[in-house]
Amino acid sequence: MIRRIVILSVVLLLVGAVNASAKWWIFGQSQEEVATRYIYINDISYDELGDSVTFYRDVLPKGEVRITGRGQAGKGVIGTVQISTDDGLSWNRAQLASNGSFEFRFRPVVGETYTLKIKVLDTAGKSNDVEETRKELTVSGRNIHTLIQETLDGMINAYRTESAREFMRYVDPEFTGDAFILESAIRKDFTALDQIDMYYTFNNIATGANGKVFASITFSRQVVASKSGQILQDKGQTEFTFSLEGNKALVYSMKNPLIFGLSEAEDVATGLVNSPTSEGNLMINPGGNAEISDLDEISDVTDAPVTPSVTSSVPTPTNLSSYDFTSHHTCSFRFEFPINSMETDLSNTYDIILEESLSPSGPWQEVFREAFYDPTFFNIGTTNIGSYQGLLYYRAIVEEQATDQQSLPSNTVVIDNH
The missing domain is CATH 2.60.40.650 (Immunoglobulin-like)
Structure with missing residues (x-):
């Protein structure tokens, strides 16, 4: 089965800025x-x-x-x-x-x-x-994969051995979350965590403007909480941005869920990656206690299985996730669909629907519908996502144009819009 990525962008606009049907093409073209x-x-x-x-x-x-x-x-x-x-x-x-x-x-x-x-x-x-x-x-021809791997391996080894000075050798002095705050945070981590063990694999590495390198990883982690003695495990996906200096790659920014600097997560992290896990992620609370978070504290994807009362012949969108989220501003969504647009005219076959709710159990309100292009970008605005202070839930549905039959809903994504 061919897996295709479909991407949606939602603009969280201030109340009254636009009505719910407003749309803009990505390059501002008529x-x-x-x-x-x-x-x-x-x-x-x-x-x-x-x-x-x-x-x-x-x-x-x-x-x-x-x-x-x-x-x-x-x-x-x-x-x-x-x-x-x-x-x-x-x-x-x-x-x-x-x-x-x-x-x-x-x-x-x-x-x-x-x-x-x-x-x-x-x-x-x-x-x-x-x-x-x-x-x-x-x-x-430069082996960027090796440079990034050497930096991450060095940081993990320094973190395991609780060497703050060695750890900071891999951090850009212009670190976006403030290098001094990061160093303070990892020192607090060392107090809160014992027997740190961590593994990772690369999902993707790419470069963009200003020579920055972007890396996405999947990680697995086990620690012992110093105060409780409890063994804690978590896993997920996160992203780093690196700057290149000579033959070194230095960490320029990190996203939540963090694997370093959990004690000052709000000041250390820049952005959020929605990790496809239902287990929550490791966090250190203000009292210095390590624990696994509830889903509504840090995890942004609800992967609870859907138990439908009906079936559908329309393919179901899967692996819905969000990224590049800024509260009350923008959030992008993507999911996978098992039909290749180069082989099937999706735009004349299906509509894509995005639904929104204030609760994971509904009721659900349709906030976007358009012919299904693969992949494409949509920018929309609604009163709720512009003004509501709290958690917002989203799911995707595909509808067959000829019959109005809908697919089963995708998994539910939740974003913290406080």
Whole structure:
């Protein structure tokens, strides 16, 4: 089964700022223009990478650069998508689906710089603003995976041996959560935790603007709570940002759930990763007691199994999760869907629905519906998510257009909107 990632973005707007049906296309284009609704390079947002980006050979899947996206032509139809890797001197035709989704792959040479441009044409020959898509891409032979691994291994070893000085050797002095607070936090961790044991695997490594390196990991951890003597275990996913200095990678920022600095989590962490676990995560309370959190304290995904009273032939969206959440501002959602948009015209077959509730058991209110594009971005605003102070719950449903039959709901995601 082919697993495809579908991404939703929800804007949490202030009360009265917009009505619930307001929408904006990702690049601010009019729906009557030929434009790109989104572009990705190796699953990283094209727009967020800045004017230039460096990828590393050792983390390029099959040594390839993969560009995906979707064009829009207002009331028209996208006729072709062409991609240049030499600043427009030559053009290559991308694979195009009927809904405007496109894909292009090429195998870069290490050390070469490629100037990318993307041309989207409707059937009348009208084009997008090609210059807006210009981006320089370079592939480095540097083993970035090894650099990041050496840093994380060094930090974990220093954390296990309770060496604050050694730990801070791997931290950027400009650490976003304040390096002094981080050092104070890990020293408090050493008091609260004994017999620290931790393992991790990489999910992804990529680079973006300003040379920063982003790494996603899955971790498993076991500690002994110093005060209670209780053995505590947890697991989850988290993210780091690194800066590169010479032959070293230094930690620039960390997201919740934290694996270091739990004693000052609010000041140390920058952002939140919704880890797919129903077990909660390790935390240290203000009294210095280590414990496993309840789901509504730190975990943002509820994976309780759904026990439906009915069945459905419509495929169910799975693994719903949220990321890049800022209270009362923005939150993005993504899930997996078992049908490939390059093989099936999803936009003329299914609608995607996002539902919201103030309780995990409902009642549920539909806050978004649109033809299902794979993947795509939606920006919406509702009164509840703009004004409500508390936990908000979301789930996704797919509806078949021809029959109005709905899939079973996805798992439920909860965000803390205090």
